[in-house]
Amino acid sequence: DAKTTQPTSMDCAEGRAANLPCNHSTISGNEYVYWYRQIHSQGPQYIIHGLKNNETNEMASLIITEDRKSSTLILPHATLRDTAVYYCIVRNNAGNMLTFGGGTRLMVKP
Amino acid sequence: DAMVIQNPRYQVTQFGKPVTLSCSQTLNHNVMYWYQQKSSQAPKLLFHYYDKDFNNEADTPDNFQSRRPNTSFCFLDIRSPGLGDAAMYLCATSSWTGGYEQYFGPGTRLTVT
Numbered sequence: 001d002a003k004t005t006q007p008t009s010m011d012c013a014e015g016r017a018a019n020l021p022c023n024h025s026t027i028s029g030n031e032y033v034y035w036y037r038q039i040h041s042q043g044p045q046y047i048i049h050g051l052k053n054n055e056t057n058e059m060a061s062l063i064i065t066e067d068r069k070s071s072t073l074i075l076p077h078a079t080l081r082d083t084a085v086y087y088c089i090v091r092n093n094a095g096n097m098l099t100f101g102g103g104t105r106l107m108v109k110p
Numbered sequence: 111d112a113m114v115i116q117n118p119r120y121q122v123t124q125f126g127k128p129v130t131l132s133c134s135q136t137l138n139h140n141v142m143y144w145y146q147q148k149s150s151q152a153p154k155l156l157f158h159y160y161d162k163d164f165n166n167e168a169d170t171p172d173n174f175q176s177r178r179p180n181t182s183f184c185f186l187d188i189r190s191p192g193l194g195d196a197a198m199y200l201c202a203t204s205s206w207t208g209g210y211e212q213y214f215g216p217g218t219r220l221t222v223t
Contacts, residue, residue: 034211041216043114043202043215043216044200044202044212044214045214046211046212046213097155097158099155100153101152102152103152
């Protein structure tokens with residue numbers, strides 16, 4: 001599975017959009033981009049995934065560049081409860097395994 | 111609500127004393143996973159079951175074993191815990207059909223004294 005690069009940490013003001021970038025320049029054609037988050041002392045939680053089209057669900061939006069080498073997770077109106085480590089993971093759907101990288105620690109501030 | 115349950119949430123064991131961590135699920139998923147997460151690190155996959163087929167990651171120490179007696183339950187056995195095995199142990203499930211997202215339990219934090 002392709003490796004990902006994410007900023008170590010980010011801050012966001014409560015109520016504002018949080019935009020979390022992820023670089024996956026070695027992604028191959030059959031690999032999906034997945035996002036999970038882990039709130040302190042809890043297990044990771046699935047957020048969203050996509051292949052090449054932008055995706056939106058009740059939690060977030062995923063924007064994937066046309067060349068698929070990077071993506072952005074958008075939390076449209078961040079709340080204090082969105083403070084967590086956000087993991088961007090690239091993998092193909094032939095297998096179920098997730099390889100977690102370093103993630104981005106998002107701090108939402110009042 | 112359907113969920114992944116881990117018991118206990120906190121476990122203390124002595125150096126070298128075998129310990130078993132438990133995971134159960136009500137999702138009826140056919141794949142179950144065990145991850146180890148050390149402090150300030152990302153989760154690391156130890157092994158997974160696809161139904162009863164056991165799949166060990168290449169770098170998982172022999173000290174770690176697992177059992178899955180039925181669809182709902184999975185156990186992590188640490189035969190001789192060392193101080194370096196202190197970590198959060200996360201259980202997760204997924205369905206081979208439909209979505210591939212994994213559902214995680216809350217984890218068991220293991221302390222080795």
